[in-house]
Amino acid sequence: MTTLTIFFCGTGSTKFDNQNPTYWNGELVSTLASHHGGREFAEWIVIDGPGTSNLQADELFTKSGDYGLSGTLFGKGWEENVKHAINIIKGKCDWEREKLTEAEYNRLKAAGIPIEDVIVEGSWLWRKYNYGDRSVTQQKLQEQIIKTFRKDGVIPTNVNLVGWSRGGISCHMLANAMFKDSALKNIPVNIFAIDPVPGIGNFQEEKVKLNANVKEYVGFYARDERSKGFSCVIPQTATGTRTHIYPMPGRHGTLVGNAAADGVSGPKALAEPGLIVRHFAEVCLKRWGVPLNKTTNLTPTDLQNHHNAMASAAAKYKAMEKCSYTFFTELDQGERYVSLGSNGVKFSAVKGTIYAPATGLTTGLQDVGAYQHMG
Template identity: 75%
Template sequence: MTTLTIFFCGTGSNKFDDKHKNFWDGEIVSTLAAHHSGREFAEWIVVDGPGSGNLQADDLFTKTSEYGLSGTLFGKGWDENVQHALNIIKGKCDWQRKQLTEAEYNRLKAAGIPIEDVKEEGSWFWRQYNYGDRSITQQKLQEQIIKTFRKDGIIPTRVNLLGWSRGGISCHMLANAMSRDAALKHIPVNIFAIDPVPGIGNFQENRVKLESNVKEYIAFYARDERSKGFSCVIPQTATGTRTSIYPMAGRHATLAGNATALGGEPTNSGDLNALIEPGRIVRHLAETCLKRWGVPLSKTLNLTDTELRRLTGAIVSDEARYKKMHSQSYTYFTELDKGERYVSLGSKGVPFSAVKGTIYRPATGLTTSLLDISGYQHLR
């Protein structure tokens, strides 16, 4: 039996953001992925977010393009990310990077490996270089890791998904793609989403609705975000899906571990860890759920109820500082709905506090008091 966990980074974020300068103790998705103590590719993968620079392009199990700014603005590239994740689940690539890069060629040459000399093609003005083919592709190496280290067959017995921002929406997209795949639709899926935001024009059904293969859905939403175009999604879940949603103080990045006073780039060294409490709480609860779902993690926070109360108490004491975030925007414009953040309940726009009801645990939904840590008992 193999539990596979897939970590989806947010827009512009990547696998190496556990050391990003804007996050005092690491961006949450890349940090949790780095703390997975299992075998990469066989038991876990981390997928860079749209607009993150295509650092993983040569390693993906499906071919992608360089989308640049369109990845940041419109999420271009996340369909390929989902297909890559599907292929990883099945342990079979549909594309391989067969040609060597210049860096790989130079490294092999320097090591004295007998490979063909670089070939020059075209005129001097349109000169191109062919560095030859890889003898073994990255994809084939990773396929072999999957074949060797997945227990009792290549197809995993459980899939956990965790993502922030468009990475959270990517979790929705992948779960729905699995539900439509005859080889994968039987696999139980668990999702932990952190302020899932699709961006303008990206509220299609596969991003705002989940099927019955999702057994548990947990999400935290940034109460103090007001950026226009940052409407978060509370998905429509299937009957029988255990659904828990929670508000958290701070902006979109605050929940992912950005602890600056205004939820953006730090203004000075002291600003880097000005408001650490929301990120600590979300990370602790994400770790709690992942461990319950069979994920081996190292360096976990293991907060006690007393420590949780101290953190939530500090948030309440800093309420005035969180209210200052309401005038900030990642897109230069802000928007309100009855003085609150505008959110998408399925595909319907509603005010933040309208999202509650008996389909959720706790039933208070996004009106749950931050001081009520008993609301987290469903996550343990």
């Protein structure tokens, strides 16, 4: 039996953001991945977000392009990320990087490995360089890790998905892709999503609706985000899916560890939302069978103190609502505009008995007991 956990980074975010100084204690998704105690590829993977210039392109199990700005603006590349994740689940790539890159060639040469010299092709004006072939590709090495270390077969018995921003939407997309795949349809899926935001024009059904293969959905949503084009998605879940959603003071980046007063840059000022979200991500992952090397282990007293601190800083969080990542802000009767499934509504409209707690995004800052529903 193998539990596989897939971490989807947000737009412009990578697996290396656990060391990014923009986040005072590491960006949440990449940091959680770095704390996983299992074997990479067999038990966990982390996937860079759209708009990261495809730094992982050589390692993907499917071919991807370099989408650059279109990745940042429109999410280009996340379909390939989902396909890569599907292939990782199945333990089989559909593409390999067979040619050596210049950096790899130079590294092997420097190490004294006997490889052929660079082949120069074309005229001096249109010169091209062929650095040779890999004897073993990255993909084949990773396939072998999967075959060796997954227990009782390559297909995992459970899949956990963690994602922020477009990474959260990627969790929705992957869960739906699994549901449509006869080999993966019956694998139980758990999702922990942090402010899933698809961007303008990206509210198709596979991004806003989930099927019965998702057994539990936990979502945290940034109450004070007002950037135009940053409507978050509260997905329509299937009957029987345990669905927990929580509001959190702060902006989109605040929830994953950016503690700046404006949610963008500056000294650590408002760290409590990120600490709370991290704690409950760890709580859920451990409950879902994930070994973690480092955890925050907040006590009930710690949680209460953090909530008291957020309440005391109410004016600072309110000031965040004037900030925008896209230069423009938007409001719905003074609240954040969100997508409930495919319907646009105001933030406080998202509540009801389909959620636990039923107060949904209206849950008050003093209601620390609302977290017990995740237990």
